[in-house]
Amino acid sequence: xxxxxxxxxxxxxxxxxxxxxxxxxxxxxxxxxxxxxxxxxxxxxxxxxxxxxxxxxxxxxxxxxxxxxxxxxxxxxxxxxxxxxxxxxxxxxxxxxxxxxxxxxxxxxxxxxxxxxxxxxxxxxxxxxxxxxxxxxxxxxxxxxxxxxxxxxxxxxxxxxxxxxxxxxxxxxxxxxxxxxxxxxxxxxxxxxxxxxxxxxxxxxxxxxxxxxxxxxxxxxxxxxxxxxxxxxxxxxxxxxxxxxxxxxxxxxxxxxxxxxxxxxxxxxxxxxxxxxxxxxxxxxxxxxxxxxxxxxxxxxxxxxxxxxxxxxxxxxxxxxxxxxxxxxxxxxxxxxxxxxxxxxxxxxxxxxxxxxxxxxxxxxxxxxxxxxxxxxxxxxxxxxxxxxxxxxxxxxxxxxxxxxxxxxxxxxxxxxxxxxxxxxxxxxxxxxxxxxxxxxxxxxxx
Amino acid sequence: xxxxxxxxxxxxxxxxxxxxxxxxxxxxxxxxxxxxxxxxxxxxxxxxxxxxxxxxxxxxxxxxxxxxxxxxxxxxxxxxxxxxxxxxxxxxxxxxxxxxxxxxxxxxxxxxxxxxxxxxxxxxxxxxxxxxxxxxxxxxxxxxxxxxxxxxxxxxxxxxxxxxxxxxxxxxxxxxxxxxxxxxxxxxxxxxxxxxxxxxxxxxxxxxxxxxxxxxxxxxxxxxxxxxxxxxxxxxxxxxxxxxxxxxxxxxxxxxxxxxxxxxxxxxxxxxxxxxxxxxxxxxxxxxxxxxxxxxxxxxxxxxxxxxxxxxxxxxxxxxxxxxxxxxxxxxxxxxxxxxxxxxxxxxxx
Numbered sequence: 097x098x099x100x101x102x103x104x105x106x107x108x109x110x111x112x113x114x115x116x117x118x119x120x121x122x123x124x125x126x127x128x129x130x131x132x133x134x135x136x137x138x139x140x141x142x143x144x145x146x147x148x149x150x151x152x153x154x155x156x157x158x159x160x161x162x163x164x165x166x167x168x169x170x171x172x173x174x175x176x177x178x179x180x181x182x183x184x185x186x187x188x189x190x191x192x193x194x195x196x197x198x199x200x201x202x203x204x205x206x207x208x209x210x211x212x213x214x215x216x217x218x219x220x221x222x223x224x225x226x227x228x229x230x231x232x233x234x235x236x237x238x239x240x241x242x243x244x245x246x247x248x249x250x251x252x253x254x255x256x257x258x259x260x261x262x263x264x265x266x267x268x269x270x271x272x273x274x275x276x277x278x279x280x281x282x283x284x285x286x287x288x289x290x291x292x293x294x295x296x297x298x299x300x301x302x303x304x305x306x307x308x309x310x311x312x313x314x315x316x317x318x319x320x321x322x323x324x325x326x327x328x329x330x331x332x333x334x335x336x337x338x339x340x341x342x343x344x345x346x347x348x349x350x351x352x353x354x355x356x357x358x359x360x361x362x363x364x365x366x367x368x369x370x371x372x373x374x375x376x377x378x379x380x381x382x383x384x385x386x387x388x389x390x391x392x393x394x395x396x397x398x399x400x401x402x403x404x405x406x407x408x409x410x411x412x413x414x415x416x417x418x419x420x421x422x423x424x425x426x427x428x429x430x431x432x433x434x435x436x437x438x439x440x441x442x443x444x445x446x447x448x449x450x451x452x453x454x455x456x457x458x459x460x461x462x463x464x465x466x467x468x469x470x471x472x473x474x475x476x477x478x479x480x481x482x483x484x485x486x487x488x489x490x491x492x493x494x495x496x497x498x499x500x501x502x503x504x505x506x507x508x509x510x511x512x513x514x515x516x517x518x519x520x521x522x523x524x525x526x527x528x529x530x531x532x533x534x535x536x537x538x539x540x541x542x543x
Numbered sequence: 544x545x546x547x548x549x550x551x552x553x554x555x556x557x558x559x560x561x562x563x564x565x566x567x568x569x570x571x572x573x574x575x576x577x578x579x580x581x582x583x584x585x586x587x588x589x590x591x592x593x594x595x596x597x598x599x600x601x602x603x604x605x606x607x608x609x610x611x612x613x614x615x616x617x618x619x620x621x622x623x624x625x626x627x628x629x630x631x632x633x634x635x636x637x638x639x640x641x642x643x644x645x646x647x648x649x650x651x652x653x654x655x656x657x658x659x660x661x662x663x664x665x666x667x668x669x670x671x672x673x674x675x676x677x678x679x680x681x682x683x684x685x686x687x688x689x690x691x692x693x694x695x696x697x698x699x700x701x702x703x704x705x706x707x708x709x710x711x712x713x714x715x716x717x718x719x720x721x722x723x724x725x726x727x728x729x730x731x732x733x734x735x736x737x738x739x740x741x742x743x744x745x746x747x748x749x750x751x752x753x754x755x756x757x758x759x760x761x762x763x764x765x766x767x768x769x770x771x772x773x774x775x776x777x778x779x780x781x782x783x784x785x786x787x788x789x790x791x792x793x794x795x796x797x798x799x800x801x802x803x804x805x806x807x808x809x810x811x812x813x814x815x816x817x818x819x820x821x822x823x824x825x826x827x828x829x830x831x832x833x834x835x836x837x838x839x840x841x842x843x844x845x846x847x848x849x850x851x852x853x854x855x856x857x858x859x860x861x862x863x864x865x866x867x868x869x870x871x872x873x874x875x876x877x878x879x880x881x882x883x884x885x886x887x888x889x890x891x892x893x
Contacts, residue, residue, distance in 0.1 A: 115548070138660070139692055144727075147727055151726045211883075214849065214876065289719040290719075481549045481552065484556055491555075498566045510564065510567045
């Protein structure tokens with residue numbers, strides 16, 4: 097194979113260096129993550145969550161759910177929350193100016209009555225119309241807040257002000273959580289002795305019907321498996337889990353309030369709050385951790401199609417850019433320890449910038465090829481290398497899943513996953529690149 | 544360099560592909576084998592569960608070959624442990640006998656010295672569940688193990704083996720007991736008949752702060768009134784978590800002096816501890832504390848003001864009338880808080 101060794105171009109060497117460094121880092125992260133995941137699975141056998149469910153020492157947790165025009169689904173959602181396997185739970189439903197019968201349905205079903213509650217506005221939040229509680233004592237943990245329409249962050253901040261729990265979480269309208277989700281996520285707060293747990297999270301997965309799964313949904317599922325098994329666990333080991341897309345999280349209310357709650361005018365609510373909480377802890381030199389549980393505790397009900405994925409991905413780019421702007425002081429700042437010197441730069445260079453690097457490399461190689469400064473065979477070879485690297489990484493994730501979770505007994509299922517891994521760079525990478533530029537354009541044009 | 548990387552990647556991909564199919568096949572075989580074992584071990588366990596007292600317990604002939612298979616031994620060991628956890632009385636005696644007849648205790652002994660943490664933990668857990676008294680020494684040695692999982696399973700197993708006497712590990716442990724593990728230990732103690740505790744005084748002076756907190760929880764849970772003076776002393780401990788637990792414990796063993804003791808430390812406490820004190824005061828319903836609480840309203844933050852007002856209202860149903868007489872009762876935020884309380888009371892009366 098005629099490689100590009102003799103090409104004197106500095107940029108090509110730089111691209112080569114970037115690829116090799118990226119491979120080394122990813123392999124190290126994957127090994128750490130696999131080991132940590134195995135340790136988690138080994139320990140799981142000895143954890144009896146019912147101990148906490150029945151204990152009076154379990155901490156109070158407030159679940160906040162913001163609703164808008166959900167008359168068809170709200171009753172079912174509240175019912176599911178009330179069935180959670182956790183005693184010390186407070187459920188706060190914020191009716192964010194619904195114009196349908198959402199509130200009336202709740203009032204009727206749960207015998208709600210307005211009460212006058214003094215809201216201690218520890219963080220900024222908009223006005224509240226009425227607060228309701230049920231006259232039926234079995235629903236005493238349910239609080240319904242009716243308020244004029246405002247942004248999501250403001251509604252959540254209202255919920256935080258009203259919440260009496262030591263910990264808070266919010267559940268989006270299209271989320272379905274497992275009955276023991278709160279129980280499992282609350283354990284890290286009680287287990288840590290040397291540092292403060294400021295948040296704990298687990299992955300949210302798309303609810304999919306395996307029989308009618310499309311290639312796109314299989315690719316998304318594979319992507320989830322990959323980040324879950326080969327990335328997140330490694331970052332939690334070094335306490336550097338950053339920019340956590342699709343995590344269902346519980347936060348320490350006190351620290352969230354000290355960080356002024358959710359920020360209006362940003363679309364990345366949890367991600368932004370997590371970053372500010374981390375900044376706060378670093379600035380106050382308090383030992384802290386963000387815990388991660390590699391279990392699927394929450395599902396997202398959403399149709400997986402190209403249009404939705406494109407919209408989601410470009411929104412995600414937008415969120416990352418917003419976060420980059422508001423947290424720019426962290427990067428390469430010694431004051432923020434490993435957050436500023438390792439994890440943030442890693443995320444920026446090897447995660448955020450990847451689509452740009454890919455496009456620049458592609459264009460650059462095309463120019464070199466068409467001006468005959470480099471042979472087309474060399475360009476194709478480089479393309480094949482990048483493609484096979486991506487596939488290998490997915491293969492490692494699939495194999496890890498097979499070995500550690502003893503799943504996929506049917507060869508049929510393994511074949512489907514392998515096909516998804518092979519097709520991912522062809523189908524999904526263009527979506528990622530396109531949505532990156534779409535999201536960036538939205539950010540810079542403020543649309 | 545990139546060429547080398549290319550070849551490595553291609554070969555790795557091929558190897559990974561082959562491994563995926565191999566392990567998938569292995570899982571399939573394993574699953575089939577386990578379903579056969581499941582049936583056989585269920586039959587064996589059921590036979591032992593329903594055997595009456597006078598029958599001599601012995602293993603059926605067909606199990607002798609199978610019991611030599613180490614994977615089957617691990618499998619049936621787990622099944623017996625699960626069964627013992629779900630039954631009580633004579634049944635567990637028979638299952639213990641089955642465990643010994645299969646010589647699983649030898650595996651347990653071997654695994655208690657295993658280098659792999661989860662196997663060691665499993666062995667120690669099995670000792671506790673199967674009540675293998677001759678392992679007490681080994682279990683005790685592991686109660687201060689550096690691995691938290693081994694440590695807690697050893698502590699739980701020791702309690703299962705020797706009852707309240709098992710708490711002797713509190714004398715030696717240097718690692719903290721997390722809140723989670725304290726909950727686990729208290730649940731384990733709940734299953735025992737209460738008896739006289741030995742060592743409380745020593746544990747209350749432990750250098751390990753979590754031991755003090757845990758001991759305070761024991762005093763609260765078992766209403767050990769004789770340790771009231773020791774608990775009061777801990778209200779002045781420099782660690783705020785110990786003070787918090789001391790506040791909660793005093794409320795469980797309270798006497799007429801308790802409200803005074805709690806109010807004496809109020810001023811210099813953390814917000815969390817102040818809220819805990821107010822919560823306990825509201826349960827004592829001691830009217831003499833109301834003037835002090837009204838005085839506090841002038842100094843505290845809105846967050847605490849709400850709690851103070853609620854405390855006053857809970858101590859005395861007429862407390863709201865008293866509140867309305869204080870000078871700033873008609874200005875925000877006090878007027879709003881009082882209004883809320885009035886509605887809450889009316890709401891509760893409904």
